[in-house]
Amino acid sequence: MVTRPNDAKYVDGKEILVTDTDERTSEIPEVERIIVRFAGDSGDGMQLTGDRFTAASALFGNDLATLPEYPAEIRAPAGTLAGVSAFQVHIADHDINTPGDSPSVLVAMNPAALKADLPKVVEHGTLIINSDAFDERNLKKAGYESNPLEDGSLAGYQVITAPMTELTKEACKDLGVKPRDAERSKNFFALGMVSWLYSRPTKGTYDWIEQKFKGKDLVIAANMAAFKAGDVYAENADLWASRRVVRPAKLDPGTYTNINGNTALSWGLIAASKQAGIPLFLGSYPITPATDILHELAKHKNFGVRTFQAEDEIAGVGSALGASYGGHIGVTTTSGPGLALKAETIGLAVSLELPLVIVDVQRGGPSTGLPTKTEASDLMIALHGRHGEAPLPVVASSTPADCFFAAIEAVRIAVEYHTPVILLSDGYLGNGTEPWRLPSVDDLPPIKVEYLTEPNNVGVEGAPDFMPYLRDETLTRPWILPGTPGLAHRIGGIEKDDTGNISYDPENHERMVRTRDAHIAKIAESIPPIVPxxxxxxxxxxxxxxxxxxxxxxxxxxxxxxxxxxxxxxxxxxxxxxxxxxxxxxxxxxxxxxxxxxxxxxxxxxxxxxxxxxxxxxxxxxxxxxxxxxxxxxxxxxx
Amino acid sequence: MTETITTTRKDWVSNQEVRWCPGCGDYGILMAVQMAMTEIGSDPDKTAFVSGIGCAARFPYYMNTYGMHSIHGRSPAIASGLALARPDLDVWVVGGDGDMLSIGGNHLIHAMRRNVNLTILLFNNRIYGLTKGQYSPTSEEGKITKSSPMGSIDHPFNPISLVLGAEASFVGRTHDMDRKHMIDMFKRAHDHKGSSVVEIFQNCNVFNNGAYGDITSNDRREEMIIDLHDGEPIRFGHDGSHGVIIDHGVAKIVETADVGVDALTVHHHDNPDPSVAFALSRLASNPDAPTPMGVFRSVERPVYGDVLEAQLEKATADKGPGDLNTLLHSLPTWEVG
Incomplete structure (x- = not known):
């Protein structure tokens, strides 16, 4: 009998103007949701701007989802289409699932950003444009033959232009900030405009600027001045007709935080280490888009987390495997190219039957592929990408916040079943954010850890005997920590029998291959039935x-x-x-x-x-x- | 490090049949390691041997300790993870010239520069033995092997020069024909805190027989082996007939009588500047000239694991022990009623 409960609680809003105005809303028309896309040159600070707008919306109580998109080059040639960096955020007064179909608002800091992202914008969408950047040189770099602000090609849109660069410099001129430095604050001018247009509270942004740029007083002053100037400009430029508000979403009661997948995954690993009561060891080599997990875990040494920046991907997984052998939760984090390099060591972990978690934050492949773009094309290599018969469990996270629970589940399987586990995330989850109702620490699933400390077998003439590959009912072998008195033994990648010693016996090899396969299959018994x-x-x-x-x-x-x-x-x-x-x-x-x-x-x-x-x-x-x-x-x- | 205990060699011998070729130099090295263990006073249960792939890499199976026979070249990386997770263990790494200097060269040099607490035994037989005789990264130029029928055109590594360049804090060399010297080197390498590497000249009597015969045979040692002793002038030959001087940074062999004992270079293995050790490593690129043996370098440097543990302690002292609930609430939060 197949269980199919009815779960029809889907909500997905359309952008409909709510025209009734009561005392609660003043005169600002409400919309159920907006999708804003901040686009500019990769040096324009668009990720920061988008992030800040998101945070203000999160604290305001909207539901949201974000999609950062940036070029692989740290500084692609300025003003070109290749150098466009964008951040899309969908904010709503109800439960939403994605960063949205098409932006209703595009903030374009230069002609290249307009050219690259205009095709994404909805019909009659709003364009907020830095007119100062639309000079002949930038227009040419973006491939415009005439100025779109003047040639009528934007007639189908609601266009709001502002000389953001000049107004930002003007706002900063009495602060002692050099004009060149002042210019760099123009993203805050844009943020100020957008914040006013969409009625975002401003105090949080002021606090954040002070915190973020602590110790750099001139930068704080410039960013504050630019933000206020943008806010005032929007108010004075007769943009009242464009002003909208998105009310807080009706989310389940609780404490929320806005989290991206890489942070959630890092916290999940720490939580799993707590639940299992054993320390976490991360062996990792920097690779986009997984590196932020290394950054995050390196900050939490007070949780007993040891991070080891290895010389290469192979040493990353090797050191993690060595730590697992020593009784830690060994974890390595990577993306596709690194997963390929780790394959042989993962195969060793399969043969040794040691716990290990391999996190793959997937990106476009093959080869270097699209390092900063998302893809989910490593499923096959995760399932099958080792030589020999080398099955292992594969789990995948599905939303940024879900990365937390997926990490705990990956560690649970690795530790309880003594096997390497591949955890698949991707660039979109890793960098994207969503509000997360924080779980109670007491409700987290337990993780059972057992070490063998005494002989587990009876040998000839009833003498105590010890077999490192003697299995329990789940076909899992014991975890024996080096240093345990009387249980010294050797393990290795050569085929072995239950004693751990080398065996080239044909029947033994077939038995071991089938047993390892059955062992992984048995993990299904610990997975709850799926409910559609x-x-x-x-x-x-x-x-x-x-x-x-x-x-x-x-x-x-x-x-x-x-x-x-x-x-x-x-x-x-x-x-x-x-x-x-x-x-x-x-x-x-x-x-x-x-x-x-x-x-x-x-x-x-x-x-x-x-x-x-x-x-x-x-x-x-x-x-x-x-x-x-x-x-x-x-x-x-x-x- | 563990407390010292009393053991006999037998306590270190596993129940596995040793399966190197009869006459292999590895037998002598195994014996010397087991004897060194009794002298060090190590506990077999607190000792772990990690190896890669190759003849030498079968070593862990023959030691009655914890052990892992891993994959080709990766043993320094795996051992680093183990040593960092378990500072209470004695972690040894065993591998050959192909394992450590070719496929695993990267891991070896990085283990050196990090100064992880590992004792690395580098069995150098200048040949690929387990794959039945191809030139290795230490084979001499022109060597005829199955994969170099017209002579190898690869220029070899000098392993001592390499690890000195990789910032090694302990570098020693010994050979499989001198058990006493091996035991001494292994003990000193073990007692050194941080990464230590001992190059062992090892004979492969099947695929590269006599590779070191010109220097290690009984009748040649006196004139061909330069024993390095800390604080002493570098002399060798009958009655110290020859010695070493450093001339414009280059080590040269001289007749002691010509220059006088006082002119000979005095060996200081704790010299912070590795240049003299490096010059000594360049004295002989092939085992057909007088070759230094002993401790080239032994200097104190912060040990990776010690500093890592200190950072954990400092983080805990500064921020308090990690609290998961606090972590979850560490970004801006808001309440929904």
């Missing part, structure tokens, strides 16, 4: 994994509101699958799998369950938007 969301009588199942969760949830919600019966499953466990997946997946007429790769999970599911799968794929370095998913899912249903 949506309509009980659905004939269509949309099945996803990883960061597509938000977009799929929004798309399925929209389709169901139009009357289409649908169900949705999102997989945390990609090996082994939840125990009821086979039964469940076969109970739908159509199974549709959207993925940010060429259909890797679809391929796996077809092979595993011998059923047809409709695969929807996207490999553009950007997440799916709900709108495009609705269209693609409808296409797949009709196919």
């Amino acid at each position: 969301r949506g309509d009980v009588d659905a004939d269509v199942l949309v099945l996803g994994w990883g960061s597509t969760r938000g977009a799929i949830t929004a798309a399925v919600g929209r389709m169901r509101r139009k009357g289409r019966k649908m169900a949705q499953i999102h997989l945390r466990h990609l090996n082994p699958y939840p125990p009821n997946l086979a039964e469940l997946i076969k109970s739908y007429d159509k199974v549709i799998v959207p993925e940010m790769n060429l259909g890797q999970l679809a391929h796996e599911l077809r092979a595993e369950f011998l059923i047809d799968i409709k695969s929807i794929t996207k490999i553009m370095g950007q997440p799916f938007t709900p709108a495009e998913l609705v269209e693609r899912i409808e296409g797949a249903i009709d196919d």
Whole structure:
């Protein structure tokens, strides 16, 4: 019997003006949501600006989702399309899942930003433009033949221009800031304008500027002055008609924080270390977009966290494996190229049967690929990317905050089952943020750790004997810490028997290969059955994994509101699958799998369950938007 | 480090049959390590041997200690993780010239510069033995092997020069024909705090027999081995007939009678400047000339693990022991009623 509870609580707003004005709202019209995209040169501070607008909105109580997009070069040539750095944030008065389909507001700091991102903006959207940057040189660099601010090409939009550079310099001129330095504060002018337009509280931003630039008084003064000047400019420039407010969202009661996936994942590892009662060791080599996990964990040495910046990816995983052997939770963090380099050591961990967590914050591949863009194309290498028969558990996080719980689950499996585990995140989750209702520390799942301290077997003539590869009912071998009196033994990558000693016996090898495989399969017994969301009588199942969760949830919600019966499953466990997946997946007429790769999970599911799968794929370095998913899912249903 | 205990060699011998080729130099090294352990006073249960791949890398299976036979070249990285996680253990690393200087060269040099508390035994037989005879990164130019039928065109590493360049804090050299010298080197390498490396000239009697015969055979040692003794003039040969001077930074062999004992360079292994040790390492690039043996360098430098632990203690003293609930609330938060 397949359980299909009805969970129809999807909310997904349209941008509809709420015109009634009561005392609560003053005269500012309310909107359910806005999607703002800050775009400029990579030196213009767009990530910082977007981040700050997000934080102000989070503290105001909106639900939100963010999408930072930046070039791989630290400083791509100024003024060019390649150098455009953007930050998109979706804020709403209700529960939302994604950074949105298309921005309703574009802040463009130069012609290149306008050119690159204008096609993304909704019809009749609002453009907030720094007119000072639209000189002949910048227009040429962006490939404009005429000035779009003058040639009428923006007629379909609501255009708000401001000479942001000059006004910022003017605002700073009495502060003793050099004009060149003052110019760098123009992003705060833009932030001031946008904050006024969307009625964001300003105090938080003032406090933040003081905190962020502590000790640099001139920078604080310049940024404050620019922010205020932007705010005043917007108020005085007769932009009242454009002003909107997005009310706080009705979220579940609790304490919230705005968190990105890399931070949540780091905290999850620390929490898991606490839950297991053993120290955390991170061996890592810097790689985009995973490096922030190394940065974050390096800050928390008071939790007993040891971070080791290794000489290369291989030493990163090697040192983590060595630490695991010594009784720590060994973790290594990387992205695709690093995962490829670590493959041999992960295979060793499979053979040794030691706990190890390998975090892959995926990015566009192959090779260097798109280092700063997101993709979910490492599923196959995670599942199969080792020589020999080398199965291991693979778990995936699905939202920025979910990275916290995914990390705990990865550590739980690694430690309780004594196996390497690959945890898949991606660039979109790692850098993107969402409000997170903080869990109670007391509610976190326990992680059971047992060490062997005495002989575990009886040998010839009843003498106590010890076998490092003697297994329990879950086929897990004991964890024996070096230093334990009387249990000294050797382990290695050569095939072994239960004593840990080398064995080239043909039957033993077959037994060990099959046992290691069965051991990983048995982990399914510790995974709760998966429960689909949506309509009980659905004939269509949309099945996803990883960061597509938000977009799929929004798309399925929209389709169901139009009357289409649908169900949705999102997989945390990609090996082994939840125990009821086979039964469940076969109970739908159509199974549709959207993925940010060429259909890797679809391929796996077809092979595993011998059923047809409709695969929807996207490999553009950007997440799916709900709108495009609705269209693609409808296409797949009709196919 | 552990407290010293009394053991016999037998306590260090595992139940595994040793499976090196008969006559291999590794047997002598194994024996010397086991004997050194009894003299050091180590506890087998508090000792771990980590190796990579190669003939030498089978070593852990023969020691009655904790051990890991890992993968090719990676043992210094794995051992670093183990040593940092478990400062209470004695962690030894064993590997050959291919393992440590070719596929694992990167890990070796970084272990040196970090000064992780490891004792590294580098078995140098100047050949790939386990794959049955290809030239290695220490094989001499022109060497005829299965993979170099017309002679190797690779220029070899000088392992001592390499590790000195990698900021090693302890560098020693010994050879498989002199058990007493090996035991002495292993003890001193062990007692050194930080990364220590001992290059062991080791004979592969199957694929590179006699590689060191010109210097290590009984009748050649007196004139071909330059024993380095701390605080003493560097002399060798019958009655110290020869010695070493450093001339414009270059080590040169001289006849003692020609220059006088006082002119000979006095060896200081704790010299902060590694230049003299480096010059000594360049005296012989091939084992056909007088070759220094002993401790080239032994200097005190902060040990990676000690500093790491001190940072953990300082972080805990400054911020208090980590509290998960405080961590979760460390970014700006807001309440929803």
